[in-house]
Amino acid sequence: MLETFRNAWKITELRKKILYTLMILVVFRVGVALPVFGVSPGALKSMVEGSGNLLGYLDMLTGGAFAKSTVFALSITPYINASIIINLLTIAIPPLERLAKEGEEGRRKLNRITRYVALGLAVALAIAYYFLLKNQNALTYTKGFSGIFSAIIIVATFTAGAMLIVWLGEQIDKKGIGNGISLIIFAGIVSRGSTVISKAVAYFQLAAEGEYKYYIYLPIILVLAVVVIGFVVLMTNAERRVPVQYAKRVVGRKMYGGQSSHIPIKVNMTGVMPIIFASSIISIPGTIKALFFKNATKGFWASFLGLFDYNSLAYAIIYFMLIMAFNYFYTAVQYNPLEIANNLRKNNGTIPGIRAGKPTVDFITRILSKVTFIGAIFLGIVAVMPIGLTAISGVNIALGGTSILIVVGVALETVRTLEAQMMMRHHKGFLE
Structure with a gap:
């Protein structure tokens, strides 16, 4: 980079x-x-x-x-x-x-x-x-x-x-x-980032004052953060390639087509959108509590809204399930297997071993379902992991899974844009 x-x-x-x-x-x-x-x-x-x-x-x-x-x-x-x-x-x-x-x-x-x-x-x-x-x-x-x-x-x-x-x-x-x-x-x-640094300094001060557990928790969290970033980079670039074979056709005395290609289906095809949707929905009870029940400690609504506290187990489970649901929903909105199959047929393309028509649609649907499931699990783990670390260690993670996904995704996208721009300018053309 x-x-x-x-x-x-x-x-x-x-x-x-x-x-x-x-x-x-x-x-x-x-x-x-x-x-x-x-x-x-x-x-x-x-x-x-x-x-x-x-x-x-x-x-x-x-x-x-x-x-x-x-x-x-x-x-x-x-x-x-x-x-x-x-x-x-x-x-x-x-x-x-x-x-x-x-x-x-x-x-x-x-x-x-x-x-x-x-x-x-x-x-x-x-x-x-x-x-x-x-x-x-x-x-x-x-x-x-x-x-x-x-x-x-x-x-x-x-x-x-x-x-x-x-x-x-x-x-x-x-x-x-x-x-x-x-x-x-x-x-x-x-x-x-300055907030993260100031919090880290505050935790080290607590460790110096006798809270020795932070000497263990902070290095572990730092190592896990590096591992998560590497995991996000790996899954962001990962894709399932569906092979496609185009039929040969003769036009005059020349033969066209016959080449092999593939349909790339990214594991993280929805990006950070499912996390944004899920965060917006699950944050509503916490917002209601902050606005109207800030000082309430007893009663039905105080207990019910307390289930949606950031560090609670119920919050993490519901958050994970919402991410899974929105990932499937957003994939269904963006990708239509029937349209992909029709485009293949119009261009004389077929998936080896799969008949054109409904079998191709069913095959692409199964592939999308499997890849979407893996992508949803990936997003859920990245989003919920900071919550679990905060609950276990007591160290408030200032940058959560959404932040990591956005930062890594934008960085990779910008680097790819720069590489494409440089490739265009270094291309010598057909006249040299």
């Missing part, structure tokens, strides 16, 4: 793209630190610190801006939700499905629709965020005309911040390196 960046830096055009990308990420980090008029910074910090609720999850995606109540407090969350909604509606609504199949022009129209949906979600989330701040007594002006004017300014600022991040991501796509939205999320998560 370092060798790839070193070689890319030697190429002037790629060096400009890398510097442009870094400049955009610096602008993003500046926006994370900019305060909002009429809002007390850090008012939600105590509420967000409970990592088992939705607010803690949002704070992770925003790189800490949510807890600080800064300009980029909503970050890329509205755009991510809008993209998920549009992708799901593309399967259910025929006009959107037709747009998705119209090539570049259709994708542009879908992107425009996604931005409009993101704008609507940003306004709704900004209003909800305003009332959350108001309930926490974090606003300077709340009454009379000054309160109304302040509310309009705060909602507009949060909305503008969310849409500005979308624009920054698009600029990286056009003039930089890698996927802009992914890199912004990557920068937000990596910025939490």
Whole structure:
């Protein structure tokens, strides 16, 4: 990876793209630190610190801006939700499905629709965020005309911040390196590294004061983190290759086709999306508890919502099952075995030993089912492992499985993009 960046830096055009990308990420980090008029910074910090609720999850995606109540407090969350909604509606609504199949022009129209949906979600989330701040007594002006004017300014600022991040991501796509939205999320998560270091220092101080168990737990957790990262890299690149043989055909005096190929089916074909869906769903009870039952210790609701505490066994089991379910669901939405089989038949391709038609569909379905199961187990283990380590050792793992998957996935994707760019520039062409 370092060798790839070193070689890319030697190429002037790629060096400009890398510097442009870094400049955009610096602008993003500046926006994370900019305060909002009429809002007390850090008012939600105590509420967000409970990592088992939705607010803690949002704070992770925003790189800490949510807890600080800064300009980029909503970050890329509205755009991510809008993209998920549009992708799901593309399967259910025929006009959107037709747009998705119209090539570049259709994708542009879908992107425009996604931005409009993101704008609507940003306004709704900004209003909800305003009332959350108001309930926490974090606003300077709340009454009379000054309160109304302040509310309009705060909602507009949060909305503008969310849409500005979308624009920054698009600029990286056009003039930089890698996927802009992914890199912004990557920068937000990596910025939490200082939190990890400060917590590690605090645990070493506890060990020096007599809590000797931390001298054992911290090195073990460090080794496991390295192993998990290697495991994530391995599974991210792993794929099941289904062999395909194309029939020979004669056109005039020439023979075409007859070559062998394969259909690559990635083990982790859904990426981090099942974990994002599962985290959003399972975090709702913890958020309700933080908002309405914060001081409750007795009663049905306190006991029921307590099952969803981050370090509880019930939380880990439900979380794991939700990841499995969403992984199967997202795979079913993205991959259609019937469509794959039809495309093979149109191109005179067959899977060796499998008849065309329904047998091919059944074969691809079985392969997808097995690969999806392995991918779901992989995602579940990576997501639940930090919870188990926290429960056993008492060491709060600041970067969870979602963070590791996003960071490793974006890093691998960016390196592949750089390698592709360098390969294009080193290709001598047909005239030399």
